[in-house]
Amino acid sequence: MELIKRALARAFARFEAVFEYAFGQRNTPFACLGALGWYFYWIVAATGVYLYIFFDTGITDAYASVEYMTHDQWYAAGVMRSLHRYASDALVIVVVLHIFREFAFDRLRGRRFFAWLTGLPLLAFIYICGISGYWLVWDQLAQYIAVATTEWLDTLPVFGEPIANNFLDSTTLGGRFFTLMVFIHIFGPLFMLLLMWIHIQRHSGAKVNPPRPLAIGTVGVLVVLSVVFPAVSQAPADLDVVPAELGFDWFYLAGYPLLDIVPGGQLWLYIFAAFLVLAVLPWMPPAKRVPAAAVNLENCNGCTRCFDDCPFSAINMVPRTDGRAYESEPVVNVNQCTSCGICAGACPTSTPFRRSGPLQPGIELPHRSIADLRDELVAGTEKARVVIFACDTGDTDDLEEGGVKVMRLPCVGMLPPSFVDFALARHYADGIMIAGCAEGDCHHRLGNEWTIERMARRRDPYLRQRADERRLCLSWLPRGSSRRRQRALAEFRAALSEIDDE
Amino acid sequence: MNKVVQALLYGAFAACIGYLSAAPTYQYADPELAVIKLSLNHAADRVEECTKLTPQQINERAMKGEPINECARARRPLAVELDVDGTTVLSLAAIPSGLWNDGPASVYERFAIEAGAHTITARLRDSARETGWDYEYSEEVDLVPGRYFTITFRAGNGGFAFR
Amino acid sequence: MSLITWKDEFSVGVAAVDLEHRELIELINGLEAGMRECATQTMVVETLGEIYARISAHFALEEKIMRKARYDSFATHKHDHERLLDELLDVIDSVDAAGRYDRAGLSRDLDRWFSDHFRTHDAQLHQKLG
Numbered sequence: 001m002e003l004i005k006r007a008l009a010r011a012f013a014r015f016e017a018v019f020e021y022a023f024g025q026r027n028t029p030f031a032c033l034g035a036l037g038w039y040f041y042w043i044v045a046a047t048g049v050y051l052y053i054f055f056d057t058g059i060t061d062a063y064a065s066v067e068y069m070t071h072d073q074w075y076a077a078g079v080m081r082s083l084h085r086y087a088s089d090a091l092v093i094v095v096v097l098h099i100f101r102e103f104a105f106d107r108l109r110g111r112r113f114f115a116w117l118t119g120l121p122l123l124a125f126i127y128i129c130g131i132s133g134y135w136l137v138w139d140q141l142a143q144y145i146a147v148a149t150t151e152w153l154d155t156l157p158v159f160g161e162p163i164a165n166n167f168l169d170s171t172t173l174g175g176r177f178f179t180l181m182v183f184i185h186i187f188g189p190l191f192m193l194l195l196m197w198i199h200i201q202r203h204s205g206a207k208v209n210p211p212r213p214l215a216i217g218t219v220g221v222l223v224v225l226s227v228v229f230p231a232v233s234q235a236p237a238d239l240d241v242v243p244a245e246l247g248f249d250w251f252y253l254a255g256y257p258l259l260d261i262v263p264g265g266q267l268w269l270y271i272f273a274a275f276l277v278l279a280v281l282p283w284m285p286p287a288k289r290v291p292a293a294a295v296n297l298e299n300c301n302g303c304t305r306c307f308d309d310c311p312f313s314a315i316n317m318v319p320r321t322d323g324r325a326y327e328s329e330p331v332v333n334v335n336q337c338t339s340c341g342i343c344a345g346a347c348p349t350s351t352p353f354r355r356s357g358p359l360q361p362g363i364e365l366p367h368r369s370i371a372d373l374r375d376e377l378v379a380g381t382e383k384a385r386v387v388i389f390a391c392d393t394g395d396t397d398d399l400e401e402g403g404v405k406v407m408r409l410p411c412v413g414m415l416p417p418s419f420v421d422f423a424l425a426r427h428y429a430d431g432i433m434i435a436g437c438a439e440g441d442c443h444h445r446l447g448n449e450w451t452i453e454r455m456a457r458r459r460d461p462y463l464r465q466r467a468d469e470r471r472l473c474l475s476w477l478p479r480g481s482s483r484r485r486q487r488a489l490a491e492f493r494a495a496l497s498e499i500d501d502e
Numbered sequence: 503m504n505k506v507v508q509a510l511l512y513g514a515f516a517a518c519i520g521y522l523s524a525a526p527t528y529q530y531a532d533p534e535l536a537v538i539k540l541s542l543n544h545a546a547d548r549v550e551e552c553t554k555l556t557p558q559q560i561n562e563r564a565m566k567g568e569p570i571n572e573c574a575r576a577r578r579p580l581a582v583e584l585d586v587d588g589t590t591v592l593s594l595a596a597i598p599s600g601l602w603n604d605g606p607a608s609v610y611e612r613f614a615i616e617a618g619a620h621t622i623t624a625r626l627r628d629s630a631r632e633t634g635w636d637y638e639y640s641e642e643v644d645l646v647p648g649r650y651f652t653i654t655f656r657a658g659n660g661g662f663a664f665r
Numbered sequence: 666m667s668l669i670t671w672k673d674e675f676s677v678g679v680a681a682v683d684l685e686h687r688e689l690i691e692l693i694n695g696l697e698a699g700m701r702e703c704a705t706q707t708m709v710v711e712t713l714g715e716i717y718a719r720i721s722a723h724f725a726l727e728e729k730i731m732r733k734a735r736y737d738s739f740a741t742h743k744h745d746h747e748r749l750l751d752e753l754l755d756v757i758d759s760v761d762a763a764g765r766y767d768r769a770g771l772s773r774d775l776d777r778w779f780s781d782h783f784r785t786h787d788a789q790l791h792q793k794l795g
Contacts, residue, residue: 019511021507022503022507022508022510086516086520086523089519089523090515093515093519144530154610160599160600160605160606160608161606162541165543168539168652168654169650217512218515221513222516225516225519229520231523240650241648241649242537242649244532244533244648245528245530246528247524247525247528248524248527249522249523250523251523299722301723301725302726303729304729305725305729326726327681348721349718349722351717353714353717353754353757355711356711357715362722425754425758460725461721461725466751466754466755
């Protein structure tokens, strides 16, 4: 399993390098595959509404209405139809990439299972919607799909009489079955929207809109495709005729030829087994049990900064329980906390300046406490002139060298900005480098975005005004970029010595 | 940021969708062959005869509002056979549907066959007899390539129907 | 005699904020008293750090309340918070670096900052929050 993941991750890294080069780190499609999925969904829904206006439900009327749209109204409904099809295909592309990527980058393990698990029925529904759509055209492809699908469904012991009998020959098809298909094709996507909403419930501020350049680019190129290469129907359906050669939409129908080789019942078994395997992936092998964030009420006044910053909606503000005059207190949902530590970075009491009592902020990770962080920073920094705060996901193993000290955090978002100020003001370092994941692709979703905002003094807690930004280097790089990271470090050190020379 | 590479990537994206949404074509069936579809849904007789009740028992039950028959629920499996030009191509026993095997049995078979003239014989047994057939129908047909030939069954209409 | 005495005009009308104001004043007064009794420099730095941590949290809470109430002078009030934090840190560092503390100057600064901030920004906030 690990080998597959690592191989996939390497493949993605190589593929994505081209996209990073072409689109820039912030606008690369790979950082927003889920958002692109939402976007294509809306395009399909909108074009679908338009098509529905002109679509006639009925065994003979359906084909005729689609032909009218495609040929007579080619400039509007025809384009809409093609866009409807091509955006649906685009949806499959981004969703499949999304699934493999989340798997390869370990974004489904342990307490992050929810999005993965809720995505599985979503995948099934994408196919139900897509396939039922092809059914509605009632051309030869639709006829093939109808017979193949009903025969396949009949292998389940659910129906008293085989539903394939509806498509036995041209005398058996009733209009009611057709209406059922329309119903599925309209309410399927609606239900899918509910599933999509559930899918992002545990991701606060989930990205559902791709960056504007990508949005314009993708819809633009799909519209051009729709005009230049319109989607067309095949010969009208005739249940007495055996469809011989069919133009296939391989994005949705790739499984159908399997039905001609594998018995239907077996295929159900394979699919069921596949879904089962996918469903247990978050726990195969069991994820390491990392302690969740812990609240220390003595040092907490319910300022809600941790609640605002948690990327996984794992913190809830509840009425105060310790009797002090504060209104609320944070409670960590240990089943949702991914132990990223971003809450500790947001807490105003996470400041390393010496205090009367032990350094314990209102919220922190028990196994990587703020006090430990300070001790590590302060200890043995004689020779280290650059301190690098690096996240566990980055490649920073080979950065340790003379004069460089690397301190690891589960996520760079755990670093309170006061640490930067503290290190610089007390001369524990000449320069601080924060080495995290690529922008838009933080392993814990919001770590690098929050860090950028905090250091730019746009998001609480602000970096102190007196901290010299020239001595702070923010380095955002994708996985597998150790050489680029080393280059960034070398450049930073050179810049630092220039400042010191002044 | 490189607009040229961007354009190439977008182009590849569109080309991939444009091509794979309609090609390569799938050859589902051989246009030279005809296809026979056999579909029927029929309830066989029950396995056991209903027990004969005395008139007194029937009366008693009627007074209590209970059903006046006493029959075991299970039905026999349906035996179906299909011959083409004297050779048996299909011979099966369809199990009745339902949890207690008391519903109608379904048969649905589809297979390709050479076009042209054939003698097709369909047989069905739904009673307790050991040999022989309750329903049998034979016809010489001319199968057209690329078209379906359906065989259905309706007891009420006298048995098999060829189309 | 304490350095800062709680006055009703310091109240902002929110129990939590007032509690923190009172606690901060206690801390500051405690520091003042300690300095009068010749506290060690370490103790002074530690108490100042404690004040810094507590006041950071206090400002965070006030800002949350201001945001929720859509306080129109939020930006200026927050700006003052940031300024106070910067200045306090400068004091902490200078005391740490100098190895000793200037009792009179420190008392003056603390009084000025907090009383000024209470009197101006927090009083204005009280008016808005009612």
